[in-house]
Amino acid sequence: MKLIHRFAYYFGGFAIGIVILIFFLSGKKTSCAYGPEARTLKNIRNKAHVYSEETLQFLKSEKLDTTVISKMLLDGDVLFDENTRGFDSCKIYNIEAKVLEENLKMTVENCEDTATIKKIERVFEK
Structure with a gap:
């Protein structure tokens, strides 16, 4: 042949x-979420979100809404070197993203059924 x-x-x-x-x-x-960062963000996106009082205050003071959090969970970078294991086998992740021309950092407590957004803060470039 x-x-x-x-x-x-x-x-x-x-x-x-x-x-x-x-x-x-x-x-x-x-979807093809093969990398650890993509799997982590997808896992958090698929859970029910609970917002702490500190997070709600930040969003209110900056005149933002929860779409900022959704955008961070789509395009963010998980800072694996800053992650810790919380109580009751919940993992605490730090996610950093550039949203609306601002660098934001979000702390998320990822439990089995819910993802609690603990805080959001501005990150100033060094």
């Missing part, structure tokens, strides 16, 4: 496989 025929069979099978894959995965909420 000539080399050109081998390539034709390979790419033909590959194209058929891609079409079948697109057919089966269309309409489903599939």
Whole structure:
């Protein structure tokens, strides 16, 4: 069999496989969160959010709403070197993101059923 025929069979099978894959995965909420940062943010996004009083005060004083938190959970960077393990097997994550031209840092207590946003603060560049 000539080399050109081998390539034709390979790419033909590959194209058929891609079409079948697109057919089966269309309409489903599939995602590729393979990295630890993407998995952590997705895990927090999928839980019920509870806001501390300090967080609500910050949002009110800065005239922001909870969409800022949603944006931070989509585009933020998890600072794994600052993470700690809280009480009752809850993990505490620090997430930093640039939202509305400001650098913000959020502390989240990620428990089994809920994610509590403990505080949000401005981060000034060094």
